[in-house]
Amino acid sequence: xxxxxxxxxxxxxxxxxxxxxxxxTAVDDLSFEVxxxxxxxxxxxxxxxxxxxxxxxxxxxxxTSGRILLDGEDIAAADPVExxxxxxxxxxxxxxxxxxxxxxxxxxxxxxxxxPRKQARARAAELLDLVGLDPAVHGDxxxxxxSGGQRQRVGVARALAADPPVLLMDEPFGAVDPVVRExxxxxxxxxxxxxxxxxxxxxxxxxxxxxLGDRIAVYGAGRIEQLDTPATVxxxxxxxxxxxxxxxxxxxxxxxxxxxxxxxxxxxxxxxxDDPAERAAATLDTAGAPWAVVLDAGGAPxxxxxxxxxxxxxxxxxxxxxxxARPMTAALPLGAPLRQALxxxxxxxxxxxxxxxxxRYLGVLxxxxxxxxxxxxxxxxxTDLPREEVALDSVPSTGA
Ligand SMILES: Nc1ncnc2c1ncn2[C@@H]1O[C@H](COP(=O)(O)OP(=O)(O)O)[C@@H](O)[C@H]1O
Ligand SMILES: [Mg+2]
Numbered sequence: 001x002x003x004x005x006x007x008x009x010x011x012x013x014x015x016x017x018x019x020x021x022x023x024x025t026a027v028d029d030l031s032f033e034v035x036x037x038x039x040x041x042x043x044x045x046x047x048x049x050x051x052x053x054x055x056x057x058x059x060x061x062x063x064t065s066g067r068i069l070l071d072g073e074d075i076a077a078a079d080p081v082e083x084x085x086x087x088x089x090x091x092x093x094x095x096x097x098x099x100x101x102x103x104x105x106x107x108x109x110x111x112x113x114x115x116p117r118k119q120a121r122a123r124a125a126e127l128l129d130l131v132g133l134d135p136a137v138h139g140d141x142x143x144x145x146x147s148g149g150q151r152q153r154v155g156v157a158r159a160l161a162a163d164p165p166v167l168l169m170d171e172p173f174g175a176v177d178p179v180v181r182e183x184x185x186x187x188x189x190x191x192x193x194x195x196x197x198x199x200x201x202x203x204x205x206x207x208x209x210x211x212l213g214d215r216i217a218v219y220g221a222g223r224i225e226q227l228d229t230p231a232t233v234x235x236x237x238x239x240x241x242x243x244x245x246x247x248x249x250x251x252x253x254x255x256x257x258x259x260x261x262x263x264x265x266x267x268x269x270x271x272x273x274d275d276p277a278e279r280a281a282a283t284l285d286t287a288g289a290p291w292a293v294v295l296d297a298g299g300a301p302x303x304x305x306x307x308x309x310x311x312x313x314x315x316x317x318x319x320x321x322x323x324x325a326r327p328m329t330a331a332l333p334l335g336a337p338l339r340q341a342l343x344x345x346x347x348x349x350x351x352x353x354x355x356x357x358x359x360r361y362l363g364v365l366x367x368x369x370x371x372x373x374x375x376x377x378x379x380x381x382x383t384d385l386p387r388e389e390v391a392l393d394s395v396p397s398t399g400a
Contacts, residue, residue: 008035008036009033009034009035009036009069009072010034010035010036010037010038010070010071010165010166010198011033011034011057011068011069011070011166011198011200012032012033012034012068012069013030013031013032013033013053013066013068014031014066014067014068014069015029015030015031015065015066015067016029016030016031016053016056016063016065016066016067016068017029017030017063017064017065017066018049018052018056018061018063018064019064025222026049026052026222027049027052027053027056027063027222028049028221028222028223029066029223030049030053030066030222030223030224031066032217032224032227034198034200035198036165036196036198037196037197037198038198038199038214038215039192039197039198039199039201039212039213039214040199040200040201040213040214040215040216040217040227041201041202041203041208041209041210041212041213041215041216041217042054042200042201042202042203042209042216042217042219043202043203043204043205043206043208043209043213043216043217043218043219043245044204044218044219044220044245045204045219045245046204047221048219048220048221048222049219049221049222049223050170050202050204050219051170051202053200053202054168054170054200054202056068057070057075057087057166057168057200058080058083058084058087058089058168059075059078059080059083059084062076070083070086070087070166071165085113085162085164086162086164086165086166087164087166087167087168088159088160088161088162088164088166088167088168088197089159089167089168089169089170090152090155090156090159090167090168090169090170090172091155091169091170091171091172092170092171092172092174092175093175094143094151094152094154094155094158095155096143096151096154096155096158097143098142098143098144099142100142100143101139101140101141101142102128102133102138102139102140102141102142102143102146102154103121103124103125103128103135103139103140104121104124105143105154105158106124106127106128106154106157106158106161107120107121107123107124107161108158108161109158109161109162110123110124110161110162113162123161124139124157124161125139127157127158127160127161128153128154128157130157130160130191131153131154131156131157131160131187131191132153132187133150133153133154133157138150147180148175148176148177148180149176149180149181149183149184152172152173152175152176152184153184153187155172156172156188156191160195164197165197165198166197166198166199166200167197167198167199167200167201168199168200169199169200169201169202170202171202171203171204172184172201173185173203173208174203174204174205181208185208185211185212188212189211189212201213206245206246206247206253207253209230210230210233210234210253210256210257211230211256211257213230214229215227215228215229215230216228216229216230216233218233218241218242218245218246220241225238225239225241225242225245226238226239226242229257230257231254231257231258233246234246234250234251234253234254234257235250235254237250251374254338254374255337255338255339255342255374256337256338256339257337258337258338258373258374258376259334259335259336259337259338260332260334260335260336260337260338260341260355260365260373261334261335261373261376262334262362262363264365264369264370264372264373264376265355265362265363265364265365265369266352266363266364266365266366266369267363267364268287268289268291268292268293268364269283269284269287269289269292269293270292270293270294270295270361271283271284271292271293271294271295271305271321272294272295272296272297272321273294273295273296273297273302273303273320273321273322273325274296274297274320274321274322275320275321276317276318276319276320276321277310277315277316277317277318277319277320277321277323277324278310278317278318280292280305280310280321281307281310281311281317284307284310285307289307290306290307290308291304291305291306291307292304292305292307293354293361293364294321294322294325295361298359299359299360299361300356300359300360300361301328301331301354301356301361302322302325302327302328303322303325303326303327303328304325304326304328305321305324305325305326309324309325310324328354329348329350330344330345330347330348330350330353330354331353331354331355331356332344332353332354332355332356332365333355333356333357333358334355334356334357334362338370338373338374341353341365341370342370345365345367345370351366351367352364352365352366353365
């Protein structure tokens with residue numbers, strides 16, 4: 001394998017083992033790779049070796065055997081201080097300096113790296129803004145004047161200060177309440193979508209792992225049981241351990257990580273809101289369809305119209321379709337998670353949803369389409385799990 005192949009991975013573990021002095025094997029012959037710009041969540045119960053894995057990357061802990069490459073280079077040969085400049089580190093107890101303001105806490109690293117103080121502070125203000133803290137409001141406060149969530153944000157800003165290509169995050173949102181945690185997760189996802197850092201993110205919370213990870217590594221004792229996309233881990237757990245860890249409701253969890261795709265959509269007849277009812281009735285008649293989607297002149301969905309409404313005895317057949325149509329109550333962007341689709345369907349008690357790409361109407365999602373989309377995630381299922389267990393996720397077909 002040549003260096004160019006190695007360069008594809010920002011972080012590479014090669015048969016890494018860590019045995020502590022008391023004989024505990026915390027990490028056992030671990031090999032995996034993290035692509036540049038990828039966010040991998042390490043998830044597993046307490047004591048399974050997640051933190052040990054992470055601390056070996058910035059050399060707070062040295063492996064007993066094996067090696068770790070960063071951007072193709074063996075980190076054992078790197079100067080630890082120089083190494084850590086390339087690796088941002090965020091932990092649960094952020095460890096802000098209590099006597100320094102938020103702005104100065106954030107500016108510490110750039111300042112240490114030799115930036116003039118004024119420039120370091122300007123950079124710090126930018127970073128605070130980036131993590132959703134207004135530097136004008138929060139910059140002059142002290143850490144104990146912040147909420148837990150705000151302190152975690154400062155921790156993230158500080159880790160980003162030297163603009164490292166790699167971020168290690170060890171349960172960074174573990175100590176805040178669930179509502180704030182969800183907020184922080186969303187903000188971090190937004191941030192990552194522009195920064196594209198290579199991230200190892202430790203959590204013991206499968207929901208968090210699934211929500212944040214491009215891939216998730218499910219840890220057993222010192223080993224990775226499965227490393228794959230959230231949809232695959234949930235849809236096709238590789239081992240009984242993984243199936244148990246991700247939970248019996250993994251079918252439901254999969255709703256959150258499986259997007260609505262164009263192939264899931266149905267295409268009922270389409271009529272224009274300004275067309276005369278008569279023409280729309282003919283379109284429906286030709287298609288043999290009971291209803292049609294109504295689009296306005298610009299192609300955006302207006303609503304739907306039933307064949308019955310167009311041909312009712314009292315209906316004015318020269319009137320525009322819009323006079324007989326029902327307005328659209330619910331629509332969904334393409335790529336939205338199935339959970340949002342299901343929730344919208346339930347909330348509006350609707351039999352279908354219009355799916356849009358921007359303003360453009362693409363088709364409709366029905367409960368059957370949603371079910372088909374969910375099955376898609378298990379289609380490539382190559383596990384040795386008993387079939388009955390896999391089938392638990394899907395509603396038996398009624399034989400239609
Ligand atoms: N310094 C240490 N000395 C001895 N054992 C340790 C030390 N640090 C961690 N361990 C043990 O190594 C295992 C993995 O720990 P850790 O990596 O912290 O797990 P996690 O982060 O998944 O909770 C645990 O059994 C833990 O008790
Ligand atoms: Mg830990």
